[in-house]
Amino acid sequence: MKTISKFILVAFAAVALTSCLIGEFNSTPMIYTNGKYIYRTTAAGVKDSILFNDTVQVGDTLRAPLILSGGYNNLVSFRATADTSVFDYHLEYDTAWNSYVAADSKPESGYLHFAEDCYQFPVTLWYVPKKAGDYSFYFEISSTAAEKYSPNTGSLRQPVR
Numbered sequence: 001m002k003t004i005s006k007f008i009l010v011a012f013a014a015v016a017l018t019s020c021l022i023g024e025f026n027s028t029p030m031i032y033t034n035g036k037y038i039y040r041t042t043a044a045g046v047k048d049s050i051l052f053n054d055t056v057q058v059g060d061t062l063r064a065p066l067i068l069s070g071g072y073n074n075l076v077s078f079r080a081t082a083d084t085s086v087f088d089y090h091l092e093y094d095t096a097w098n099s100y101v102a103a104d105s106k107p108e109s110g111y112l113h114f115a116e117d118c119y120q121f122p123v124t125l126w127y128v129p130k131k132a133g134d135y136s137f138y139f140e141i142s143s144t145a146a147e148k149y150s151p152n153t154g155s156l157r158q159p160v161r
Contacts, residue, residue: 027071089127
């Protein structure tokens with residue numbers, strides 16, 4: 001009888017503990033990179049990889065691969081912004097991912113709005129600096145997480161000579 005009562009006590013404790021786990025999961029949406037590299041094509045046609053924040057030249061074409069992640073939540077939107085007098089830029093992605101992108105998205109302006117059930121999305125920030133100086137890109141990613149988790153913001157500082 002003692003063994004059965006111990007088993008019942010453990011079963012009730014397990015039910016009590018797991019009942020606290022029922023509800024909404026929330027996580028901060030994140031922007032991941034491939035580690036540290038941006039792919040560059042110079043005006044002369046030379047292709048190489050450079051580190052984030054390395055100095056680039058006016059006219060270089062740069063591609064920064066990103067993974068957008070909603071964590072436990074669906075992605076809602078992603079926006080990349082910069083001064084258009086300093087950078088030509090847009091977002092690129094494989095057309096196989098079109099079903100995850102809503103019709104009101106404007107990748108040519110750095111904005112993606114996601115369809116339902118999109119947790120991760122690979123995208124490339126394509127940009128060309130127009131003039132010398134130290135400039136920044138600003139990012140905002142949002143998900144269906146609670147307000148204290150989403151949206152999340154970040155930036156990329158790009159020295160141009």
